[in-house]
Amino acid sequence: xxAQFAQYLLTGVTVGAIYALVALGFSIIYNxxxxxxxxxxxxxxxxxxxxxxxxxxxxxxxxAIGAAVVAAALVGFALEKxxxxxxxxxxxxxxxxxxxxxxxxxxxxxxxxxxxxxHALQAFSGDTPIQIAGASLVPQSLWVMxxxxxxxxxxxxxxxxxxxxxxxxxxxHNRLAAQLVGINVRHVLLASFGLSAALGAVAGILVAxxxxxxxxxxxxxxxxxxxxxxxxxxxSGPGAVLGGLALGLIEAMGAGYISSAYKDVxxxxxxxxxxxxxxxxxxxxxxxxxx
Amino acid sequence: xxxxxAASRSSGLAALALVVALLPLALQNAYYYEVAILVxxxxxxxxxxxxxxxxxxxxxxxHAGFFGLGAYGSAILTARYGWxxxxxxxxxxxxxxxxxxxxxxxxxxxxxxxxxMATLGMGIIxxxxxxxxxxxxxxxxxxxxxxxSVFGFAFAGERVWYWVVGVALLVAVWVARNLVDxxxxxxxxxxxxxxVGAEVAGIDSARHKVxxxxxxxxxxxxxxxxxxxxxxxxxxxKVTFFHSIELVTMVVFxxxxxxFGAVVGAAVLTTLPQALTLFKEYEMVVFGAxxxxxxxxxxxxxxxxxxxxxxxxxxxxxxxxxxxxxGIRPPAR
Numbered sequence: 001x002x003a004q005f006a007q008y009l010l011t012g013v014t015v016g017a018i019y020a021l022v023a024l025g026f027s028i029i030y031n032x033x034x035x036x037x038x039x040x041x042x043x044x045x046x047x048x049x050x051x052x053x054x055x056x057x058x059x060x061x062x063x064a065i066g067a068a069v070v071a072a073a074l075v076g077f078a079l080e081k082x083x084x085x086x087x088x089x090x091x092x093x094x095x096x097x098x099x100x101x102x103x104x105x106x107x108x109x110x111x112x113x114x115x116x117x118x119h120a121l122q123a124f125s126g127d128t129p130i131q132i133a134g135a136s137l138v139p140q141s142l143w144v145m146x147x148x149x150x151x152x153x154x155x156x157x158x159x160x161x162x163x164x165x166x167x168x169x170x171x172x173h174n175r176l177a178a179q180l181v182g183i184n185v186r187h188v189l190l191a192s193f194g195l196s197a198a199l200g201a202v203a204g205i206l207v208a209x210x211x212x213x214x215x216x217x218x219x220x221x222x223x224x225x226x227x228x229x230x231x232x233x234x235x236s237g238p239g240a241v242l243g244g245l246a247l248g249l250i251e252a253m254g255a256g257y258i259s260s261a262y263k264d265v266x267x268x269x270x271x272x273x274x275x276x277x278x279x280x281x282x283x284x285x286x287x288x289x290x291x
Numbered sequence: 292x293x294x295x296x297a298a299s300r301s302s303g304l305a306a307l308a309l310v311v312a313l314l315p316l317a318l319q320n321a322y323y324y325e326v327a328i329l330v331x332x333x334x335x336x337x338x339x340x341x342x343x344x345x346x347x348x349x350x351x352x353x354h355a356g357f358f359g360l361g362a363y364g365s366a367i368l369t370a371r372y373g374w375x376x377x378x379x380x381x382x383x384x385x386x387x388x389x390x391x392x393x394x395x396x397x398x399x400x401x402x403x404x405x406x407x408m409a410t411l412g413m414g415i416i417x418x419x420x421x422x423x424x425x426x427x428x429x430x431x432x433x434x435x436x437x438x439x440s441v442f443g444f445a446f447a448g449e450r451v452w453y454w455v456v457g458v459a460l461l462v463a464v465w466v467a468r469n470l471v472d473x474x475x476x477x478x479x480x481x482x483x484x485x486x487v488g489a490e491v492a493g494i495d496s497a498r499h500k501v502x503x504x505x506x507x508x509x510x511x512x513x514x515x516x517x518x519x520x521x522x523x524x525x526x527x528x529k530v531t532f533f534h535s536i537e538l539v540t541m542v543v544f545x546x547x548x549x550x551f552g553a554v555v556g557a558a559v560l561t562t563l564p565q566a567l568t569l570f571k572e573y574e575m576v577v578f579g580a581x582x583x584x585x586x587x588x589x590x591x592x593x594x595x596x597x598x599x600x601x602x603x604x605x606x607x608x609x610x611x612x613x614x615x616x617x618g619i620r621p622p623a624r
Contacts (some may be wrong), residue, residue, distance in 0.1 A: 030404075036404055036407070083583055083587060086587050087586065087587045087590055089590075090586070090590035091547075091590065092403065092404075093344065093350060093539070093543050093547070094543060094586050094590045094591075096350075096407075096539075097539070097540050097543045097544070097582065097586050098582075098583050098586045098587060100536055100540065100582070101579045101580070101581075101582030101583035101586065102579065102583055103579070104575055104578055104579030104582065105575070105576055105579030105580055105583060106579070107575055107579075108573070108574070108575025108576035108577075108578070108579055109576055111572065111575065112572060112573070112576065223411075223415075223532070226408065226411075227408060227411075227412070230404065230405060230408040234404055234405070261419075261423045262419065262423065264415060264416075264419055265415075265416050265419050265420065268412035268413075268415055268416050269412075269416065271408070271409075271412055272397075272398075272409055272412050272413070275401055275405055275408070275409055276397050279400060279401050279402070279405060280405065281405070
């Protein structure tokens, strides 16, 4: 394995882990409500920016991170309560426009609460690069990979072993049947938005020391997360992780070996090609049409 | 009144023609003309896009790509190769139609959010190519475009362009309304209701979907070409994902499956940011809030909701809810 390849691999997995977290957020909300939440990227921004401003006023990093995740979750609750819930039964395109409106609103609020500058967050444990197989890796990348892994394991436990997790799954399979067995679907929807927002915030905090953060950082990350969720198969948890990692690796390899200007073009061409042969993504279930 | 306007093809068109003819009385200076021209150009794209989204129920988050190709194609052929503008626009439009056909064949097999992703990807690919190939397109700085001239008569000034765009919009609406009432339009509404159902009834849904995709791309391309020649300048900003989103928002905001809804949506959402510049730093907040509130309280869009208010029992609002309310349906499980 050449050092160059190892370098691209590590970069790709780091970026891919972030995409995976955002994609998981898309999938959880989609499962619970069939809404594609285009404001998902704004949770990433809220997480990063809140942590930056709280550490700047002297809060210790772990406390600031916790507060930022809670803040994002509260925004997620509010989004569900005041924007998605009142519009229940609207067409999917209408719901997409509502969440796009929400993302513009949140970005606007971010420029008011904070500013239009780019902010840096200190790395969790220093900036001295580690050498692995000839490639250098900043310690923050290890945090990204490690915490993503922990979150994926936690989510597996959450959906497989806890009552709320199972209620979420049940609602995604059949909303009416879930209601009939006594699941409070409205609480499930709230929980799904809160959970997705928290995941997005974690992604935003983890990536802030590497790529910096600003009021509009959520736009591109949101798009990439959506692309990853679709690539893996919408609504599939393992698909979201696979899609995120694949997208990160494609971008890193494309930028390294072909052209950095065209790395997004390469990524989207591959996504289109995959969709051409697998219209429901890599791990998505094939949908059937009811007449 | 709204219902009667929307009910009859010719009287609706006549009303729009009246608005176009009388509007200059209210336009006091060149700036107002400029906004009106922008409204018209956006409305042309939206009328085409509404055929795809509102009537056929297929989403596209990449139509700014076709708009941009129309603008840049015309710009490059006239500025770099010295073609006459009309020929450049015609050839560009043919090229965009061919490209839309080639892309549409595989892409339109996808459904719902997967189609949204695929068209979004297509739009982003086009926008990156436009921004990167700076030898041809001028890159992020954009490029200047010669004025539109036909047989030696150069179109210049806001007043002349107002009439050019006004007539183009009327033609666009006329063609769209005829298309909706044609067998093709009925096929689109049928496959919007149920694709399997439409196919059982003998409708080749793949062919009809690709056809309406190509038609909507042609609308976008022509509007793009006109925009380039009017502004005398093109930048990649008009090709971005955001512009695609803006266009879809105009269609949904005005009211899906309503041609006049598309025009009204374009008019409101083009003038709103101009008005909001008064609010300075609150511009984004207000714009986002208006978008959200309108869609929450009028999920069917402005025109169908208002039309239903004026005429409750069997107004066009009900009809368009049936035709347009479905949007993209989540996969049945």
